[in-house]
Amino acid sequence: MSPSFHFSDPKRGKALADAIRILSPPGPFKIVHVCGTHEMAITRNGLRRFLPEKVTLLEGPGCPVCVTPASDIDTAIAIAQAGAILCTYGDMIRVPGSKLSLDEARSQGCDIRTILSAADATAIARETDREVVFFAVGFETTAPMTAVIALDDPPPNLSLLVSHKLIPPALVALLDLPDNRIGAYLAPGHVSTIIGTKPYETWLDSRLVPVVVGGFEPLDILYAIALILRQHRDDLPKVENAYTRAVDREGNSAALKLLDEVFEVADVAWRGIGAIPSSGLRLRQTLAHVNALNRFDVDLPAEQDIIPGCRCSDILTARAVPSDCPLFAKRCTPLSPIGPCMVGAEGACSIWFRYGGERPL
Amino acid sequence: MMPSSSETRITQLHGAGGELMGQLLDRLILPKLGGAGTERIGLRALDDGATIACPSTADGELVLTTDSHVVKPIFFPGGDIGRLAAAGTINDLAVMGAQPIALTLAAIIEEGFPFANLERIIDSFASTIEEAGVQVICGDTKVMPAGDVDGILLNTTGLGIAPHAVSDADLRSGDRVLLTGPIGDHGMALLAAREEFRLTTRLKSDVAPIWTLVSPLLKLRDGAAVHAMKDPTRGGLAAALNEMARKSGKCIEITESAIPMRTTVRGLSDLLGISPLEVANEGKAILVVAAEAAADALHALQQHPLGVDAEIVGTVTDEYPNRVILDTEVGGRRFLDMPLGDPVPRIC
Numbered sequence: 001m002s003p004s005f006h007f008s009d010p011k012r013g014k015a016l017a018d019a020i021r022i023l024s025p026p027g028p029f030k031i032v033h034v035c036g037t038h039e040m041a042i043t044r045n046g047l048r049r050f051l052p053e054k055v056t057l058l059e060g061p062g063c064p065v066c067v068t069p070a071s072d073i074d075t076a077i078a079i080a081q082a083g084a085i086l087c088t089y090g091d092m093i094r095v096p097g098s099k100l101s102l103d104e105a106r107s108q109g110c111d112i113r114t115i116l117s118a119a120d121a122t123a124i125a126r127e128t129d130r131e132v133v134f135f136a137v138g139f140e141t142t143a144p145m146t147a148v149i150a151l152d153d154p155p156p157n158l159s160l161l162v163s164h165k166l167i168p169p170a171l172v173a174l175l176d177l178p179d180n181r182i183g184a185y186l187a188p189g190h191v192s193t194i195i196g197t198k199p200y201e202t203w204l205d206s207r208l209v210p211v212v213v214g215g216f217e218p219l220d221i222l223y224a225i226a227l228i229l230r231q232h233r234d235d236l237p238k239v240e241n242a243y244t245r246a247v248d249r250e251g252n253s254a255a256l257k258l259l260d261e262v263f264e265v266a267d268v269a270w271r272g273i274g275a276i277p278s279s280g281l282r283l284r285q286t287l288a289h290v291n292a293l294n295r296f297d298v299d300l301p302a303e304q305d306i307i308p309g310c311r312c313s314d315i316l317t318a319r320a321v322p323s324d325c326p327l328f329a330k331r332c333t334p335l336s337p338i339g340p341c342m343v344g345a346e347g348a349c350s351i352w353f354r355y356g357g358e359r360p361l
Numbered sequence: 362m363m364p365s366s367s368e369t370r371i372t373q374l375h376g377a378g379g380e381l382m383g384q385l386l387d388r389l390i391l392p393k394l395g396g397a398g399t400e401r402i403g404l405r406a407l408d409d410g411a412t413i414a415c416p417s418t419a420d421g422e423l424v425l426t427t428d429s430h431v432v433k434p435i436f437f438p439g440g441d442i443g444r445l446a447a448a449g450t451i452n453d454l455a456v457m458g459a460q461p462i463a464l465t466l467a468a469i470i471e472e473g474f475p476f477a478n479l480e481r482i483i484d485s486f487a488s489t490i491e492e493a494g495v496q497v498i499c500g501d502t503k504v505m506p507a508g509d510v511d512g513i514l515l516n517t518t519g520l521g522i523a524p525h526a527v528s529d530a531d532l533r534s535g536d537r538v539l540l541t542g543p544i545g546d547h548g549m550a551l552l553a554a555r556e557e558f559r560l561t562t563r564l565k566s567d568v569a570p571i572w573t574l575v576s577p578l579l580k581l582r583d584g585a586a587v588h589a590m591k592d593p594t595r596g597g598l599a600a601a602l603n604e605m606a607r608k609s610g611k612c613i614e615i616t617e618s619a620i621p622m623r624t625t626v627r628g629l630s631d632l633l634g635i636s637p638l639e640v641a642n643e644g645k646a647i648l649v650v651a652a653e654a655a656a657d658a659l660h661a662l663q664q665h666p667l668g669v670d671a672e673i674v675g676t677v678t679d680e681y682p683n684r685v686i687l688d689t690e691v692g693g694r695r696f697l698d699m700p701l702g703d704p705v706p707r708i709c
Contacts, residue, residue, distance in 0.1 A: 356695040
């Protein structure tokens, strides 16, 4: 019943495993990826088994809802409490703000709706006279859809609460953290379909670590790891594309044009990491009329992002894996999560918990 | 003349024990479910209970099981709540190694429920139990005020007789693990049928009674071949395997590429981000069989229309007691853990 060619082919897997073994580095080497879908594929397919002994592979800030600051969630809740219909993606619903999650706010009577596409927010707004706010989260992958609804003659009762973030500046920020010896990046395939590979050259070339864009099938990931280890062995770090069937150097020009039309780059805070220069998007002045922050008076203070004892900060900065956290799978589970990484479907803790990632077998 | 609402919809009076209830039973229940069984006092008697002749102890043990069924939607691709209730109870007996000999059926119906829908459900229940050669010998009907119950709930109790009752815990090192067919059909079909996803697929639930599928295996090697059986319903394959590993203190090692699965199920699971190993099946069994009997058992399964895609998918070991290991297709390896809860609400 399997298709004749598939990206889990064990023969090709074995060949890549051999290549990875031959390229095995002499000393400790840390590869970081920044994508929940990568972590899901790595954990579900048990790919850490292919890594040489001294190579580690960690998810950094790859879960967009996990890095959304508690204060942004608080703002969304305050807007809903002011009577607006708040729409957002399903992943966001259970992530705790400083006091409540959106889910808890909903159970207290707020009208908070899960949508599958940004366009659904427009559809909801067209069917009501009430104010509708789209809480727009995500990386470069979801931001273009937000841009589309901002430009596409939005109904007068629709506005946007924008919390979009950009990946390349975060990669740089992580490299500059003290004691964070990142050896290489496995760059995210989805984000790269939008931005292309060029931004990594601009942002990272002076930092001298291998950057390889990888796809999401098991063989894509093993191939990208082999390319990273080859660059490391040859001591020739560069930006390389191991996902050419979806990603090119220039990216999706239509999407990039939309982003530029709607957003400007801003310094924003990442949950568990702190402020990162030029790492977020905010609506341009020309679109001030669709900015929810201009319609609702909700100026909330920044709040504590991570509860003491929870190691989400270390996990989001690729300085720890979930099983390093004393709370993981004990006090902290998806049913009673303590940190955001156990809530977001793309969070490392949630993925390890669901797909048996506690240790490589 | 328009039919009156008491003819097209269920009213409170249909559950009140009077004339209307009698009409409901006469019109709908008895013609469809009141077939002649071996019991002296059965459904047709409408007595306070039904009788069954005492089996001899030489026949083995009696097995009793009960299950309540709620499902949304009530009619789904490949089945409905009637077929689900019948198959669910028959299968619980089957994986105990028991031939079903009698069933009960209790329906709790919401006032206003369309008569035609009830008729479809009873028809479906009747044809499903006929596949397994078993009769309903007693039952009950209650009608609840509108809003107190969501459409209809069914409860079925099943009585079976097992020459050698099979538990889900007697796993032994070296045993082979067999699956009777493709995994994930029921859960994914119901999920795909949910309105909010706006998906169109031809996927159908696998809901079916499996007694005739598994019964030939119980005769292999004088009844000694099958060490354990379980039907992977709620929580899917992952939950059922973990339960078997924990109860037996053994490790179950599964080869992912051997797990039969439809391409549609694989695709839907990728699309929705839900593991096909964690969703319900309603016409499948996991069999743990002595290694030397595995080939014969597989052959026997594949002779049955429901078992043509059966596969040997794993082995019982002592490597990680109480745990399930998945050898992934690409060559990786990980724990396959107990799912937190059913990712699909109310599907069985």
